[in-house]
Amino acid sequence: MDSVTISILAIVILFAMMFVGVPIFVALGVSSVVGIVLLQGFEALSVVPGVMYDRMASFTLVAVPLFILMGEIIFASGLGSDIYRAIRISLHRVRGSLAVASVIACAIFGAMCGVSLAGAATIGKFAIPEMLRAGYKKTIATGVIASAGSLALLIPPSVGLILYGLVAGESVGYLFIAGVIPGIMIALMMIAYVLVIGYLKPDLMPAVSLEELEREQESGNPWIVTIPALLLVFAVLGSIYFGIATPSESAAIGCFGAILIAAYKRSLSWKVIKKIVSDATRTTGMILAILSSALVFGYLLTRLRIPQELVMWIMDMGLDEYTVLIAIFMLLIVMGMFMDVVSVILIATPLLLPIIKTFNYDPIWFGIVMAIVTEMAVITPPVGLNLFVIQGISPGNTSMMTVARGSFPFFLILVLAVVLLTVFPSLVLWLPFG
Amino acid sequence: MLSFINLFSLTTYRLAQVAVIGTLAVISFEVAARYVFNSPTQSSLEITEYFLVAMGFLPLAAIYKSNGHVSVEIVTMLLGPKSQAVCRKLALLITLSFSLLVAWFGFDLTLHALQTKTASSSLLSFPMWIPYSSIPLGFLALALESLRQLFESAATKETV
Numbered sequence A: 001m002d003s004v005t006i007s008i009l010a011i012v013i014l015f016a017m018m019f020v021g022v023p024i025f026v027a028l029g030v031s032s033v034v035g036i037v038l039l040q041g042f043e044a045l046s047v048v049p050g051v052m053y054d055r056m057a058s059f060t061l062v063a064v065p066l067f068i069l070m071g072e073i074i075f076a077s078g079l080g081s082d083i084y085r086a087i088r089i090s091l092h093r094v095r096g097s098l099a100v101a102s103v104i105a106c107a108i109f110g111a112m113c114g115v116s117l118a119g120a121a122t123i124g125k126f127a128i129p130e131m132l133r134a135g136y137k138k139t140i141a142t143g144v145i146a147s148a149g150s151l152a153l154l155i156p157p158s159v160g161l162i163l164y165g166l167v168a169g170e171s172v173g174y175l176f177i178a179g180v181i182p183g184i185m186i187a188l189m190m191i192a193y194v195l196v197i198g199y200l201k202p203d204l205m206p207a208v209s210l211e212e213l214e215r216e217q218e219s220g221n222p223w224i225v226t227i228p229a230l231l232l233v234f235a236v237l238g239s240i241y242f243g244i245a246t247p248s249e250s251a252a253i254g255c256f257g258a259i260l261i262a263a264y265k266r267s268l269s270w271k272v273i274k275k276i277v278s279d280a281t282r283t284t285g286m287i288l289a290i291l292s293s294a295l296v297f298g299y300l301l302t303r304l305r306i307p308q309e310l311v312m313w314i315m316d317m318g319l320d321e322y323t324v325l326i327a328i329f330m331l332l333i334v335m336g337m338f339m340d341v342v343s344v345i346l347i348a349t350p351l352l353l354p355i356i357k358t359f360n361y362d363p364i365w366f367g368i369v370m371a372i373v374t375e376m377a378v379i380t381p382p383v384g385l386n387l388f389v390i391q392g393i394s395p396g397n398t399s400m401m402t403v404a405r406g407s408f409p410f411f412l413i414l415v416l417a418v419v420l421l422t423v424f425p426s427l428v429l430w431l432p433f434g
Numbered sequence B: 001m002l003s004f005i006n007l008f009s010l011t012t013y014r015l016a017q018v019a020v021i022g023t024l025a026v027i028s029f030e031v032a033a034r035y036v037f038n039s040p041t042q043s044s045l046e047i048t049e050y051f052l053v054a055m056g057f058l059p060l061a062a063i064y065k066s067n068g069h070v071s072v073e074i075v076t077m078l079l080g081p082k083s084q085a086v087c088r089k090l091a092l093l094i095t096l097s098f099s100l101l102v103a104w105f106g107f108d109l110t111l112h113a114l115q116t117k118t119a120s121s122s123l124l125s126f127p128m129w130i131p132y133s134s135i136p137l138g139f140l141a142l143a144l145e146s147l148r149q150l151f152e153s154a155a156t157k158e159t160v
Helices: A003-020 A024-040 A042-056 A059-077 A079-090 A097-110 A116-133 A138-153 A159-168 A172-178 A180-200 A210-218 A223-241 A247-264 A270-304 A306-317 A321-338 A341-358 A363-378 A385-393 A400-423 A426-433 B002-036 B044-057 B060-065 B081-115 B134-159
Strands: none
Touching: A003 A024, A003 A270, A003 A306, A003 B081, A024 A042, A024 A270, A024 A341, A024 B081, A042 A270, A042 B044, A042 B081, A042 B134, A059 A079, A059 A159, A059 A247, A059 A270, A059 B002, A059 B044, A079 A097, A079 A116, A079 A223, A097 A116, A097 A138, A097 A180, A097 A223, A116 A138, A116 A385, A138 A180, A138 A363, A138 A385, A138 A400, A159 A172, A159 A270, A159 A341, A159 A363, A172 A180, A172 A223, A172 A247, A172 A363, A172 A426, A180 A363, A180 A400, A180 A426, A223 A247, A247 B002, A270 A306, A270 A341, A270 B002, A270 B044, A270 B060, A306 A341, A321 A341, A321 A363, A341 A363, A363 A385, A363 A400, A363 A426, A385 A400, A400 A426, B002 B044, B002 B060, B002 B134, B044 B134, B060 B134, B081 B134
């Protein structure tokens, strides 16, 4: 059987199994196994555990469980509410202050957490009820949190960027640093949108009452713990940027800082610690399971020379680079509509990166743009992870379409950001490469 | 049998938790050794890689038990209850077959490393069968867990 037929068969098996409800890591593994048997025979399957082991035992990946652990500690510490309160009190004069505070709090939380769910769930849990109490429209209140929560996928430390770095063979440190300017840029674009809407349609975001603000101020100064949290963010990212520590070492520093902050807030009981370790183990295991199978899938693709064949096919078609880029972005968005972010990154990177390199785009740039496209995916139905989370934590009967409608303007902001970064790639590459 | 499957799954999960804490401890020690005492260790990098492999494979069954692995449910949600049950059994069978296959070849890899006394090429000269064993152990636990769920779903149907 020729390589094209085998690869088509493997991809058909992959999608067929995914749609039957087989866990993605198993679907990836089985399609790879079938491909390997068809290509090299049953005996060749002995390479499967070896491929899984050799490529997973990587020091780069050690940052994944540590950043997840750091996120879980921050999540359990209740720091999210302090960050949100500190910002919303400081911004109380601004129209749409609660929505602006939500975006900033999600961005800061994203700088301490590697996954988008934690930020959206943590900030959303108290910010959405508060916005609704203040008279905000449900679409705005839920949409802003779902979308701003996705910033964690881009703002370092991002687990998605670590996985991309591993599969693409790029420096995770460079990827983290490259994500800073686009992350801040998108957060500012989201804030600008909220401010403009607040100005043009004040009934969508009424001002917060003075009584509520006074009551808020009486319950202590939230900046007392927010400032150390911000210092922790600078310590983690600064140590990577200045080359003082590797991402894994800075993750360990971050974990210790997070433990100190949580201990100061007296939120670390034995029960909480057990839950933190348990949740971190589950999230890490879930991600690494997909990674291990994706590595075998990548091995099959390499043996079949599919990335090279794909590049030649595209070159033969004579498409210009922008058509190819648009096609790639559309493919990523469609994949993200049905799959989780980790799977999208791990399946798409080995296939698409050679094409990107052919058109002389920088792999670091592509990693960042891919992270933004996956941000779009988590706020796009039918399988937008953040949409489900926000629907789950919103009070009353909130439909997923309400959240999706509220997220749509932010989806357009992300599209605009991708266009900007494509036209001006130096926005991504300036910080890591000067 | 059921209690053995639960115990096996719980044990592998606890080992993965130990690996998470171990990674934090080893990297923190390395940070302190390098930046505070200016004497970096030789083997922390290697040990954390072994922990990482344990974190990847050992908790597979526990995560599966709590429905924590990512899967696409959008299509099966559109089906009727009978078709959903068929899909679920099919998914369990596929998971069982795949995990048995990887466990088998993983066991082969581990046994070979044990018999040939394969060790890491570093100063630590770590016996490689130990980190390799995470693969057969994790996938065997997953196979047993999917088998348990398969029996459970068959029993549920009989009760109905």
